[in-house]
Amino acid sequence: MRLTGLRSYMTRDRDRPRVIVALDTDAGITGWGECYNHGPDRALPPLLDYLFGQIADEDPRRIERILLKLLQLQRFPPGALGLAAISAIDHALWDISAKALDVPVYQLLGGSVRDRVRVYLGVYSAPEPEEVRDFCKVQHEAHGFTAFKLSPFRADIHAEPWGRVLKATGDWVEVLHAICPEFEFAYDAHAKLFEPWQAAQLGNVLAPHHPLFYEEPMRPENIEAWGALKAQLSVPLATGESLYSRFEFLRLLQAGGADIVQPDICVVGGLLEMRKIAALAEAFYVPVAPHNPMGPLATAVNLHFAAACPNFKILEYRLPHGAAYNGDGMQPDDGGTRYVKDPYLPVDGHLQLRPDRPGWGVEIDEDYLQTDRYVHWERKLPIRPDGSTGYC
Numbered sequence: 001m002r003l004t005g006l007r008s009y010m011t012r013d014r015d016r017p018r019v020i021v022a023l024d025t026d027a028g029i030t031g032w033g034e035c036y037n038h039g040p041d042r043a044l045p046p047l048l049d050y051l052f053g054q055i056a057d058e059d060p061r062r063i064e065r066i067l068l069k070l071l072q073l074q075r076f077p078p079g080a081l082g083l084a085a086i087s088a089i090d091h092a093l094w095d096i097s098a099k100a101l102d103v104p105v106y107q108l109l110g111g112s113v114r115d116r117v118r119v120y121l122g123v124y125s126a127p128e129p130e131e132v133r134d135f136c137k138v139q140h141e142a143h144g145f146t147a148f149k150l151s152p153f154r155a156d157i158h159a160e161p162w163g164r165v166l167k168a169t170g171d172w173v174e175v176l177h178a179i180c181p182e183f184e185f186a187y188d189a190h191a192k193l194f195e196p197w198q199a200a201q202l203g204n205v206l207a208p209h210h211p212l213f214y215e216e217p218m219r220p221e222n223i224e225a226w227g228a229l230k231a232q233l234s235v236p237l238a239t240g241e242s243l244y245s246r247f248e249f250l251r252l253l254q255a256g257g258a259d260i261v262q263p264d265i266c267v268v269g270g271l272l273e274m275r276k277i278a279a280l281a282e283a284f285y286v287p288v289a290p291h292n293p294m295g296p297l298a299t300a301v302n303l304h305f306a307a308a309c310p311n312f313k314i315l316e317y318r319l320p321h322g323a324a325y326n327g328d329g330m331q332p333d334d335g336g337t338r339y340v341k342d343p344y345l346p347v348d349g350h351l352q353l354r355p356d357r358p359g360w361g362v363e364i365d366e367d368y369l370q371t372d373r374y375v376h377w378e379r380k381l382p383i384r385p386d387g388s389t390g391y392c
């Protein structure tokens with residue numbers, strides 16, 4: 001079998017642009033993959049064409065060889081955009097390989113170690129406790145979710161005295177956990193804090209309530225600083241969405257910097273890299289809770305990873321349709337994310353494997369992809385009282 005072409009499509013996942021990739025073969029089999037959305041997503045299609053020039057005519061089932069070639073032809077480690085493109089190529093190669101054998105991708109990974117994959121729903125903000133409870137109850141009734149991810153911030157960290165920030169979180173979390181004893185909550189601090197002692201104090205306010213985890217409270221660049229942070233915390237510390245490769249995860253693990261790692265299968269270079277990261281983490285007795293805030297194809301790829309991963313813990317999930325919370329609160333239903341016709345939807349808080357469906361087990365809507373649905377997206381930039389800028 002030979003790779004004959006790459007097609008990329010600019011589509012949309014709610015309010016964010018999304019690049020979806022098809023790899024075609026001379027056997028008539030097409031594989032699909034999803035790039036991470038870092039912001040300058042118009043840069044991805046030409047980058048994908050460049051990378052495809054390096055692997056055209058290869059046998060798509062030689063996944064490790066193809067990824068090695070893509071890395072070796074670059075000299076310097078690829079960064080955010082390079083790895084977002086390589087991730088989608090990796091996904092498509094696995095999809096082709098499994099479809100060629102008429103099996104689900106997880107069958108190529110040693111088979112499934114679990115029958116279904118537990119998911120948590122991202123809420124990404126910190127609404128009033130009663131609002132959180134009502135939202136969780138609705139989602140529990142509809143899909144069986146029992147775990148949710150909130151923001152821990154109830155005050156403006158850039159403008160308010162730190163003591164007020166802590167007290168606002170402490171008061172809120174106390175009420176929230178008291179009125180929602182049936183649910184588990186994780187808290188994503190979104191790499192906003194600069195000072196490690198603040199990250200430690202905030203985590204220790206959450207700790208008495210036994211959250212599922214406390215995510216990425218400080219900046220990711222100084223990996224070794226995470227070891228010192230974790231040593232001050234009794235709450236499980238999770239991080240990894242901003243890290244790129246097994247080498248960075250090895251540093252994090254060696255520094256004792258995480259109780260849970262959160263690599264993103266659209267960021268790190270795909271399923272092959274994700275498996276290597278998970279194996280490293282397993283040897284440190286650390287579970288993997290994949291970062292997955294985006295689209296239904298990425299969720300399908302993650303499902304296969306999770307199905308076959310012994311140290312998988314829980315998968316981040318966003319419903320493809322309906323109104324949803326994001327960092328700005330509740331957003332209306334904008335028609336949803338439509339490029340996957342039959343997305344994996346949770347039942348009883350879990351995604352079911354699809355043993356009779358080859359590849360990723362989903363059907364891509366190629367007609368829908370014909371329309372360019374680009375939407376500009378960039379991070380917000382908070383302005384502090386002195387006019388300087390911070391992380392949002």
Ligand code: LMR
Binds near residue numbers: 122241291292
């Ligand atoms: C998440 O963990 O889902 C978020 O950090 C995603 C994001 O980039 O805002």
Ligand code: NA
Binds near residue numbers: 188190215216241
């Ligand atoms: Na996050």
